[in-house]
Amino acid sequence: MTDLDRRPPEAAPGEGPGHDSGGAAGSEARAELARAQAELLAALVAGGRAPGGFDRERLRIQSSSLIAKRRGVVARLRPDLLRALGGDFAAEFEAYARDRPKPSGGSRADARDFAEALRAAGRISDAPGPPARPWWARLTRRRTG
Structure with a gap:
């Protein structure tokens, strides 16, 4: 028999030494962790207040970075908005996204909602954007003549 054969079985997730498997204290700790995570997420993506113990400036920088990432994706999905x-x-996207988390529908929903917000504010015409091109169309080049 080798050392590997004598190794104790691994604990299942949520079990083992140092893990509170439940009870009132475990439930309260999980609820507190969930609340703290929700506060942090709100501060990063929805303009929420920075939770205690976090560097407000670093959270602001990270939040701005996440908005810039969203802005880049929206610009690629809707170049007509970028041109308009x-x-x-x-600045327009920053104002739109600062207090608004990314929609559950993903980046396309974000681009659609941004366009709707711009239309409602009178910043762009009511004309719809260009038809969506399939992803594979970007891989081919147009040849003329």
Whole structure:
């Protein structure tokens, strides 16, 4: 018999030494952790207040970075909005996204909601954007003549 054969079985997830398997204290700790995570998430993506113990400036920088990432994706999905707004695109998207988390529908829903917000504010016409191109169309080049 080798050392590997004598090894004790691994604990199942949520079991083992140092793990509170339940009870009132475990439930309260999980609820507190969930609350703290929700506060942190709100601070990062929905303009919420920074939770205690976190560096507000670093959270602001990270939040801005996440908005910039969203802005880049929306610009790729809706280049018509980028053209229509020109140099105001970044500021307009920042104003839109600052207190609004990314929709559950993903990036396309984010782009659609941003366009709707711009239309409602009178920043763009009511004309719909260009038809969506399939992903594979970006891989091919147009050849003329």
